Amino acid sequence: MPTTDAPTPTRVEPGEIRLVAASRTFGTVHAVAAVDATIAKGSATALLGPSGCGKTTLLRMMASLEHSDRGTVARGAGAVGLCFQEPRLLPWRTVVENVALPLELAGVARDERLARAREAIARVRLDDAASRFPRELSGGMRMRASLARALVTRPAYLFLDEPFGALDEVTRHELDEELRGLWERERFTLVLVTHSVPEAIYLAERVLVFSPRPARIVADLPTPAIARDAATWTSEALANCARDTSTALLGGIRANMRSSGRADSQGPTGGHA
Template sequence: MTEAALLDPVEHDETATAQAVVAARDVSLVFDAEGGRVTALAGVDLSIMPGDFVSLIGPSGCGKTTLLRAIADLERPSSGSLLVNGMSPEDARKRRSYGYVFQAPALYPWRNVARNVMLPLEIMGLARAERRVRVARYLALVGLGEFARKFPWQLSGGMQQRVSIARALAFEPKLLLMDEPFGALDEITRDGLNLHLHELWRRTGMTAVFVTHSIPEAVFLSTRIVVMSARPGRVVDIIDNDLPATRDLDLRETPEFLAVAHRVREALRAGHSYD
C-alpha cells in the first residue's frame, strides 16, 4: 500500500477498509474547553492493517493521545467515521477488542501483581483455573514471573509498566493500544522495554498502536510511523519503515535506521513550520 492511498480517502480500497483493524475517515474531534473550543483532531484519515505496529508521533497537543483514546472509545469523534474491526469503537470496546496501556501503570495498589494482571480476566468472567494459567503465562512473558506475589509499590517504575503490559495482554486482545507507556521511565529502562515489546509483538503477531514523542523509539518499534502536527491536530505524513522484521538495539546505529529517523524528523519539522 502506498502512502498516497493511505492519505487519500477517495482511493481507499473498500476491501482494505473491511479488513482494517482501525479505519479512520475524516475524523475530527473538538473539545469544549473553558477558554473556548479546541480542535484536537482535524480530518484524520488512517488505516491500520492486521499485524501492523503503528506509531503515532508528534509534538504535544497534536492529538496523538486523543486519536488513540478515540480508537479506544474513551473519547467520541465530533465528525467523520471511525471503525475498529469494522464496527464502531463502542461496540469494539464492549467486545473487549483491545488492550490499553496508559502513560502511568495504573496498577491497583490493593491488589498484588498477579491479581492486577487477573483484573480484566475477573471482569470478563474467565474460569478460575484459566485465569491462573493466563496470569502465569503473561507474567512470564514480560519476565516478572517471580514477582507475582509482590505489591505494585514494591516494584520499580519499569517493572510496574511491564505488569500493566501483561495485564493488557492477559485477555489476549488482537489489538494493543499504548499511550506513551515508557514516557516516564529512564532511558536505559526504556531501551530494555522497547526490545522486550518488539519481541512480544513479533511473537504474538498482534496489531499495535503506539503513541510516543521519541523518534528512535518510534523508528525502532514500528512498521509504520504516523507523523502528526498540532493546532489543529492532524496527520502530516505516514512513513513506511522497511527495516528488517527482527530488530535489536544495535540497529539504531545503522545508516538505514538513521535514514528513517531523518525522514520522521523532516516530517515533524514540516508539520511544525506549517503553523
C-alpha cells in the same frame, strides 16, 4: 463486531482500524482534524507529534474511549488491550491479581484466570514479582505488569499511550525490545503514541507524523526493516529514516506556525536520532 462513531462506510476486518475524516473537538479546542488512515491487521504503527497535538485523543478514539464529532473511526472485531502513560495498578492487589483483573471482570473462573495471568506475567518476564504488591516494584516492573494486564486477554489490538515515557533510558530501551519481541511473536495490531523518534522507528513499521493541534497527518513514513535490529542502530538506513521522520515532524510544526501565525508554538519534544 466493528466499533464505530458513525455508520461504517465499508466493512472493517478483524484486527483492522479505519479512520475516515475523523475529528474531535473539546469545547473550543479542536484536537483532531479530519484524519484519514487505515491501519492494517497485525501492523505496528507509531503516532508521533509534538506535545498536546491530539495524538492521545486519536488513540483514545481508536480504543473507543472518545467518540469522533465528524467522520468515522471503525475498528474490527477483537479484544482490546490498552496501556496508559501510568501503570494504573490497583495498590491492594498483587501483580498476578492485577493482571487477572480483565479476566475477572469478564467472568473467567478463578483458577483459569490466575493461570492465564501467570502466563501473561511470564511473557513480560515478571515471574519473580507475581505475588508482590505494586508499591514493592520499580517503575519498569510496574509498566511490565501493566503490559501483562493489557496482554492477558490475548488482544487483537494493543494501544499504548506513551507507556514508557516516565522510565529511565536503559529500562525504556529494554521494554521497547520486549514489546518488539512480543509483537513479532503474537502479531496483534499495535498502535503506539510516542514523543520519541528513535522509539517510533524501533517499534513501528510505519510512523504517522502529526502537526501541532489540531492533529493532522503531515507524513506517513514506513520504517526500514533494519530498524528492528538493535545491532544496526547506527546504520545509514536508520539514520536516514530518523532524519526523514524528524524533518517531517519539524516541517509540520513550521507549517502550522506559518498558517496560524503563532510565534510561540511549541517545539517538538522528541529527540533526534
